[in-house]
Amino acid sequence: MFIKKLLPNRGVIPNLVIAQRVVEKMVQAANHYVEDETGEALIGLVVNGDNTNGVPTIYVLETIAPDESAVREEAVFKQGDERQDELIWWYYQNWNHQREKKGGIFGSGVKPKWDVPLRHLGDWHRQPGFMIAPSGGDLMTALDMLADEESDFDFLLAPIVTLDHPATTSGGEGYVNYLTIPSGAYGDLTRIDFWYITPKTRAFVPIVPTIYPDSQLPELVQAPWHLTHDARISSELAALKANNVFTSIISWDVDDKLPLEICFLVAQQGSDHVLILVTQHDYPKTKPIAYRAPFIKLGADEVIYDVFGRMWKQAKKVTDPQNWVWSEDNTLADYLLAIEADSKKDS
DSSP states (O other): OOOEETTTTTOOOOOEEEEEHHHHHHHHHHSSSSSEEEEEEEEEEEESSTTTTTOEEEEEEEEEEETTTSEEEEEEEOOOOOOHHHHHHHHHHHHHHHHHHOOOSTTTSOGGGSSSSOEEEEEEEEEEEOSOOHHHHHHHHHHHHHHHHTTTOOOOEEOOEEEEOOOOOOOOOOOEEEEEESSTTTOEEEEEEEEOOOOTTOOOEEEOEEEEEEGHHOOOOOHHHHHHHHHHHHHHHHHHHHTTOEEEEEOOOOOOOOOEEEEEEEOTOOSSSEEEEEEEEETSSOOOOOEEEEEOOOOOOOOHHHHHHHHHHTTTEEEETOOOOOOOOOOHHHHHHHHHHHHHHHO
């Protein structure tokens, strides 16, 4: 039974559900940076309270780490780098595409309640010692985020992770806003305290978590290679640049299956055509596929996705060069050069 939880002048506190995989990743990440603070972004869903006595439910489905440019010090942590934003956008794109298609998790036998927008729910971070509540600095940061009209937050989750609690610390019963998870070789516990803030509360209030098995919640698509393998994408772009080609990266549904493909739109100056090099999320394990399309100029008030859509409608698959064998040691530039060389032989 769900009970409507009220705090004076603060409205309804939602139900909170955390995927098991999220808890495991939080514990692993927090214990990786033992000497410094760390943290990650949380994304998931907010489902209305039609079936829960009017109380909405927040579902936390994934946690996204920043890249190595994040500031991690003994008592300071700053995240929100460009790569993290791009990863959040990747999950948004795939989720929205899935909702539009009404397939996959929205297919037969699955509750329609999941047909809601994917959202950035807030950020968790690890604090030094046994400091289990957000700091004054955390409060100021949260209030700034809530006041930012572009971010469009109407609430924030702010879980706090602390390490090395003795095994005598327990999760407790009733209205308890924390979890304890075994970690380390000596039976110590990692503790996660869950906090919630809205423009109305203007202060963090406790929110009670419940862990659900991954099988009971929607699973997001795999993260793409170009946002998770920094060395590889850097070498790929450098090799393309060395061959004097314009390059733009587009996420697109090429094969009517998720996740979306990562497409490299490449063109040489003055050419009447472009090549679209399509990669899967696990590239270079899966080989790229090339398509040739006419060059189309960007029109007034258009973005690259508008032009790419028109190009894609006219794109024709390119047959791999004769005797060409893909290897994970090859690059997209190698593939491009092989296609161009084969094309010159045929002309």
